[in-house]
Amino acid sequence: MQRTFKRYRLWIFYAGFLALAVFYGGREPVFTTESGYAAGKYAVLTVFFVFLAYSLFATSKENFFKSVVSINRFYWGRQIGADLYISVFLSLALIYLNEGSFAMLMLWIIPVLIFANLAILPYIILNYGSIVSQFMT
Numbered sequence: 001m002q003r004t005f006k007r008y009r010l011w012i013f014y015a016g017f018l019a020l021a022v023f024y025g026g027r028e029p030v031f032t033t034e035s036g037y038a039a040g041k042y043a044v045l046t047v048f049f050v051f052l053a054y055s056l057f058a059t060s061k062e063n064f065f066k067s068v069v070s071i072n073r074f075y076w077g078r079q080i081g082a083d084l085y086i087s088v089f090l091s092l093a094l095i096y097l098n099e100g101s102f103a104m105l106m107l108w109i110i111p112v113l114i115f116a117n118l119a120i121l122p123y124i125i126l127n128y129g130s131i132v133s134q135f136m137t
Contacts, residue, residue, distance in 0.1 A: 017111045026126025035129040048121040084116055091120040098131055
């Protein structure tokens with residue numbers, strides 16, 4: 001039990017973040033949109049659920065922190081990490097541009113920096129219509 005809790009403790013924090021995001025962090029429900037481009041939202045939902053499932057599977061097989069330490073020993077591991085965080089900061093810029101609020105950005109920044117795409121994808125899902133409308137004007 002102690003080992004299982006230790007392995008999944010980050011997921012407990014993630015579940016709390018996700019609950020808060022669903023209840024307070026979006027302009028639309030999880031599974032619907034009023035955007036004329038609903039297929040895009042369903043594609044993002046599919047990517048999110050597949051990515052989440054694989055992340056949980058990977059957690060059951062390997063320790064995340066030990067894996068990151070191992071990967072970061074390699075030049076390509078550090079390059080992949082840098083690449084990921086470039087996209088994270090671009091996603092934070094998207095959140096700021098969509099929200100127009102530094103305070104709202106600050107509410108999303110910690111989960112996005114910790115969970116990267118597992119936090120960015122829910123933001124996109126919960127604000128899909130608003131984001132799409134930014135590109136359609």
